[in-house]
Structure formats: C-alpha cells, structure tokens
C-alpha cells in the first residue's frame with residue numbers, strides 16, 4: 452500500500468496507535484472516568500505539546516474534534532454587526548466559506564475575497580488596499596486543500612496587526628507538514644486538525660487563541676466545562692482557551708494526538724518540510740514531464756499537496772486506477788473551493804499528498820501508473 456493521501460488523513464505511527472488503544476483498554480478495565488483521572492497528567496501534557504509545536508502557551512490551546520469545529524468556535528464567537536467586513540482568501544475551504552456566508556445572511560456582514568497575486572497565492576498588496584475601518588476579521592488559509600501553494604501567512608499577520616484587525620488562520624493542512632509559529636505569523640486565532648500531516652487520530656483538532664483576544668470572544672456554545680454555573684442566574688466563562696471545548700471527548704484520541712505531536716517534534720518540523728519539498732518536487736516534475744498530464748499547483752512557495760489532471764481520464768477514474776495499483780490519492784472537486792477552482796476552469800483535480808515517510812520509490816510508482824493511464828485512457 453502506497454499512501455499518498457496525507458492531506459486527507461495520514462497514517463499514524465505505531466506509538467500513536469498504541470497510546471490510543473492502551474487508553475481504550477484502561478477505560479474497559481477500570482472505567483472511563485477512572486481512566487481519565489489516572490491519565491490526568493498525560494492529558495494535561497497534550498496542551499503543552501501543542502503549545503510547543505506552534506510556539507504558544509498551553510492555556511491558549513483548546514482541544515476539539517476537528518479543524519472545522521476549531522475554526523467555527525473562533526468564528527462564531529465574533530459578534531458581527533451589519534456592514535462588518537470579513538476578508539478571506541480565494542483558496543478558502545468550503546466549510547469556512549459556508550460559515551461566512553451564513554453570517555452574511557443572518558447578521559448582515561459583508562464578505563470580500565482577496566484576489567490572488569501573479570503567482571497564484573493571496574496578494575498581500577491587494578489585502579492591504581482592502582483594509583478599512585469596517586474590516587472586522589481576516590480569515591484566510593495557510594495551505595489550501597485543492598492547490599499546492601503556501602499562502603504568505605506572516606505577511607498577512609503583519610498587515611492584520613498593523614491594522615488592529617483579528618486574524619484567523621486555517622492551518623489545517625500546514626500544521627505537521629511545515630514549521631508553524633504563531634508568534635512569527637502574528638495570527639490571533641489558528642485552527643488545525645490532528646489526522647492530516649500531524650499523523651494523529653481521526654476526530655481530533657485544536658484551536659489556538661491569543662490570550663490578548665480571549666476576553667473579546669464569546670463562544671457560540673458553552674457547557675459546564677467551558678463555564679462554571681456560579682448562581683441560579685449566572686455563569687462565569689473559563690479564563691483560558693478551554694472555554695471553546697466541550698466536557699465530553701474521546702480522551703483516548705486526545706492522548707494519541709499528544710503522542711503524534713511529540714513524534715513530529717522528535718522528527719523535527721524543518722526536517723519534515725525539507726523532505727516533503729523533496730518528494731513533492733520529484734512528484735510534480737515527474738507528472739509535468741508526462742505528455743497530457745497537467746499540474747495545477749500555483750504559488751511561489753509550495754506545499755506537499757500536488758494536484759493534477761490527466762487528459763482523457765476523469766479524476767475519479769484516475770483515483771480508481773491508482774487504487775487498483777494500491778496507491779491512495781484523493782479527488783478534490785470545485786464544491787470545496789468555489790472561490791478558486793471554477794475561476795481556473797477546474798471541476799475536479801486528482802490530489803496526491805506525500806508526507807516525509809513516503810519513499811522516492813513510491814513517488815515513482817505513482818508516476819509509472821499515471822504513464823500507463825495515459826497509454827490506456829478510460830473510454
């Protein structure tokens with residue numbers, strides 16, 4: 452099996468799987484709450500690991516189920532007024548765009564999409580020119596799902612800080628594949644998932660909230676973990692980012708996430724990024740050299756995500772043909788990226804996303820298979 456679908460869900464290393472399974476076994480042996488209490492220090496350490504990963508403080512981290520829920524908890528905490536502007540990227544992911552459109556519909560906010568620059572990544576000069584006193588939020592992604600570029604997050608952060616505007620960064624596809632440093636980027640809020648390039652379990656995600664903005668954010672849902680019921684008619688929210696969490700969660704998965712973060716830190720994010728660049732450069736160059744194969748990645752800085760189409764064979768069919776050869780890739784459709792893909796004339800692309808543990812031989816196996824598809828296209 453060659454797994455080149457790390458942008459979908461990566462494969463967890465053995466220590467992650469072992470940690471999850473062993474916590475589940477403890478739950479079965481001594482009881483769920485009792486296993487939770489027993490693993491209290493380990494669960495607490497997950498916050499410290501994530502904080503170390505992104506250069507934040509443990510009290511600025513909330514553990515949630517996925518990147519969308521992390522992003523939503525931040526976004527829906529903002530009290531948008533009619534006419535408030537939300538600036539977003541062309542490469543924005545569907546779930547974020549849908550939430551923005553809901554707030555536009557229900558609260559009268561206005562969304563403006565920042566154009567791309569000549570290289571295809573978000574144009575920071577366009578962003579700068581769109582800032583005015585109605586802008587309430589800049590919500591952009593770091594690495595899009597459907598395009599192998601890296602947006603200039605730190606330049607966006609500098610513009611946001613200068614303008615005094617909240618900056619929410621969707622780092623779902625970047626955390627775990629690149630060094631991500633919230634102090635360097637200057638985002639106030641960052642959402643990410645566990646299952647992709649971090650190699651954590653499914654059903655895990657996290658939100659970073661800069662301490663300085665926490666008090667201005669009123670979460671859309673509160674429970675008795677996020678707040679304390681202090682009197683029959685009163686409650687007090689937690690003073691840390693855990694006000695965005697729920698009390699009930701898969702603690703086995705959270706423990707697994709912590710192990711995945713430590714694993715990534717041990718391998719080293721710089722080393723991971725360098726290896727990913729090597730593998731994806733080999734992949735893109737190989738694909739581009741096959742007549743009738745088109746690579747669609749833009750941006751002057753590239754991620755590991757590699758998108759392409761094959762003349763004469765639909766992306767879904769390419770994925771199936773690769774699956775027959777035991778090579779996992781995915782297909783991304785324009786429904787996930789309506790600000791981006793239709794404008795580039797793309798309805799669907801094949802997405803191959805290597806990660807550092809993949810080998811050059813696996814990349815070459817995909818290239819050979821795509822060559823075969825070109826020789827015998829689907830009818």
Ligand SMILES: Cc1ncc(COP(=O)(O)O)c(C=O)c1O
Nearest residue numbers: 517518519544595596621623644
């Ligand atoms: C850029 C981006 N943002 C957000 C998400 C949503 O992540 P999740 O499925 O963990 O909610 C994805 C998922 O593919 C993504 O690629």
